[in-house]
Amino acid sequence: MKELYLYREMLRNLVAKELRARYKGSVLGFFWTFLNPLLMLVVYSLVFSFVMRAQMQNYAMFLFVGLLPWNYLANSLIQGTASLVHNASLVKKIYFPREVLPLSVVLANLVNYLLSLLILIPALLIFKVHLTAALAAFPLVLLVQTLLVIPLTLLVSVATVYFRDLEHIMGILTMAWFFLTPVIYPSEIIPPELKPLFNLNPAAPIIEAYQAVFFYGRWPDWASLGWLALGGSFFLVLGFRLFDRFQRRVAEEI
Amino acid sequence: MSTAAIEVKNLWKKFRIYYDRALTLKERLLFWGRQRYEDFWALKNINLTVPHGVTVGLVGRNGSGKSTLLKIISRILYPTKGEVRVNGRMSTLLELGAGFHPDFTGRENIFLNASILGLTRREIKERLDEIIAFAELGDFIDNPVRNYSSGMYMRLGFAVAVHVDPDILLIDEVLAVGDLAFQEKCLRRIRELQQRGKTIVLVTHAPKQVEDLCDMAVWLDKGEIRMQGEAREVARAYADWLAAQPS
Ligand SMILES: Nc1ncnc2c1ncn2[C@@H]1O[C@H](COP(=O)(O)OP(=O)(O)OP(=O)(O)O)[C@@H](O)[C@H]1O
Numbered sequence: 315m316k317e318l319y320l321y322r323e324m325l326r327n328l329v330a331k332e333l334r335a336r337y338k339g340s341v342l343g344f345f346w347t348f349l350n351p352l353l354m355l356v357v358y359s360l361v362f363s364f365v366m367r368a369q370m371q372n373y374a375m376f377l378f379v380g381l382l383p384w385n386y387l388a389n390s391l392i393q394g395t396a397s398l399v400h401n402a403s404l405v406k407k408i409y410f411p412r413e414v415l416p417l418s419v420v421l422a423n424l425v426n427y428l429l430s431l432l433i434l435i436p437a438l439l440i441f442k443v444h445l446t447a448a449l450a451a452f453p454l455v456l457l458v459q460t461l462l463v464i465p466l467t468l469l470v471s472v473a474t475v476y477f478r479d480l481e482h483i484m485g486i487l488t489m490a491w492f493f494l495t496p497v498i499y500p501s502e503i504i505p506p507e508l509k510p511l512f513n514l515n516p517a518a519p520i521i522e523a524y525q526a527v528f529f530y531g532r533w534p535d536w537a538s539l540g541w542l543a544l545g546g547s548f549f550l551v552l553g554f555r556l557f558d559r560f561q562r563r564v565a566e567e568i
Numbered sequence: 569m570s571t572a573a574i575e576v577k578n579l580w581k582k583f584r585i586y587y588d589r590a591l592t593l594k595e596r597l598l599f600w601g602r603q604r605y606e607d608f609w610a611l612k613n614i615n616l617t618v619p620h621g622v623t624v625g626l627v628g629r630n631g632s633g634k635s636t637l638l639k640i641i642s643r644i645l646y647p648t649k650g651e652v653r654v655n656g657r658m659s660t661l662l663e664l665g666a667g668f669h670p671d672f673t674g675r676e677n678i679f680l681n682a683s684i685l686g687l688t689r690r691e692i693k694e695r696l697d698e699i700i701a702f703a704e705l706g707d708f709i710d711n712p713v714r715n716y717s718s719g720m721y722m723r724l725g726f727a728v729a730v731h732v733d734p735d736i737l738l739i740d741e742v743l744a745v746g747d748l749a750f751q752e753k754c755l756r757r758i759r760e761l762q763q764r765g766k767t768i769v770l771v772t773h774a775p776k777q778v779e780d781l782c783d784m785a786v787w788l789d790k791g792e793i794r795m796q797g798e799a800r801e802v803a804r805a806y807a808d809w810l811a812a813q814p815s
């Protein structure tokens with residue numbers, strides 16, 4: 315950990331590189347960071363107000379609120395699988411704490427998510443979603459989510475070195491996870507008898523917390539957030555430990 | 569300082585040589601327990617102590633384990649058995665310009681590359697002018713490095729690496745890059761680092777370079793230390809042995 319701090323400049327540079335390189339060469343460049351969620355918003359609101367006529371009031375906003383943090387999670391995992399194997403030349407030639415590579419992926423996606431809030435908040439206001447003091451809980455929800463995203467991304471990045479097809483499977487795995495998580499549907503539609511099973515999914519209470527804070531203007535469920543924070547902290551320590559153990563042979567296996 | 573700069577004790581390194589690499593999940597499950605690889609010992613029982621301020625030359629034929637030893641000391645590879653202790657800030661020159669981003673300019677790559685080598689922003693800024701002057705790239709410093717010739721690329725890589733200002737510098741056959749003038753300059757820089765009391769480990773194929781630059785030398789043969797000691801002695805023995813090999 316202390317060593318990671320010494321390499322903070324590398325982390326900063328990689329995050330900047332990631333954010334810059336993503337849209338490099340496209341005409342609009344960095345504006346895509348904003349345009350992407352904006353276009354998403356336009357498409358969803360058109361589809362669900364005119365084409366599909368969702369039952370739920372303001373469904374497009376509901377979807378938007380859950381989809382943005384979901385993308386933070388899913389993109390971190392998908393890009394995380396490539397973070398070590400696609401930097402093989404670096405890993406084989408230079409010593410640095412290898413955690414820096416997957417962590418830079420998480421941070422870049424975190425920054426992207428935070429920037430997308432600049433679209434989300436005005437959109438919520440325009441669509442007359444009532445914003446309340448519950449917004450104050452947002453940083454906490456984000457922190458708890460990040461406690462899970464970091465170790466997950468660390469683990470998939472190092473696992474991909476040994477199982478290369480994880481890189482291709484990850485898209486499907488995250489899609490399956492997506493449908494098990496109340497992003498496109500509210501959690502109320504889950505049958506009560508399935509609820510305990512459903513609650514095993516740590517992403518569910520997190521997305522629900524975002525929906526509470528941004529969409530319903532309610533405080534999140536503190537109990538489940540608290541448990542997640544506790545579990546997430548353990549998972550974080552475990553993730554770093556396991557990563558350290560498995561990264562030892564990375565330079566020769568990659 | 570009483571402790572040595574580098575201490576290697578009973579070091580062994582095993583590689584897996586795969587015949588037919590099962591990399592995918594499906595293959596791994598299918599061929600469970602009969603992974604087709606063979607163990608290969610690249611380093612066998614290496615013991616080496618490098619005192620502070622000493623320059624060590626590492627010689628040996630292709631595949632004798634020189635790069636492997638350097639990578640283990642620099643923590644890129646992990647030892648199978650034994651231990652390695654290093655006291656001081658270390659910088660490794662295995663391949664110049666590893667980690668350059670082709671679309672970034674030379675100047676931007678200095679920041680990126682130096683940060684990968686572990687410098688903080690402030691340290692990089694302090695050294696920026698010196699690095700640029702050393703690389704002698706002129707106006708090209710603000711061009712994307714994908715427009716560089718391979719020599720220019722390596723100049724920049726070398727300039728960054730030697731300005732990390734390490735206590736310990738590990739160099740793997742990179743002194744032979746660039747034109748003659750630049751090679752001279754690299755050698756001068758190495759001598760300057762020696763005078764400032766830095767510890768250097770140098771892999772080379774030229775016995776002459778060992779005699780000129782090094783205090784000590786280690787001769788590796790098939791993963792084992794065949795001889796170690798005073799640079800001139802080892803260099804001569806190695807040169808004689810080379811000459812006697814049928815080629
Ligand atoms: N990642 C690896 N996987 C399997 N075998 C390896 C790996 N890296 C090196 N080896 C083997 O270890 C041995 C020593 O390699 P090494 O690169 O250390 O040699 P060297 O002394 O640096 O040679 P050269 O003079 O050609 O640079 C070689 O036989 C090589 O095939």
Ligand SMILES: [Mg+2]
Pocket residue numbers: 634635636740
């Ligand atoms: Mg070599």
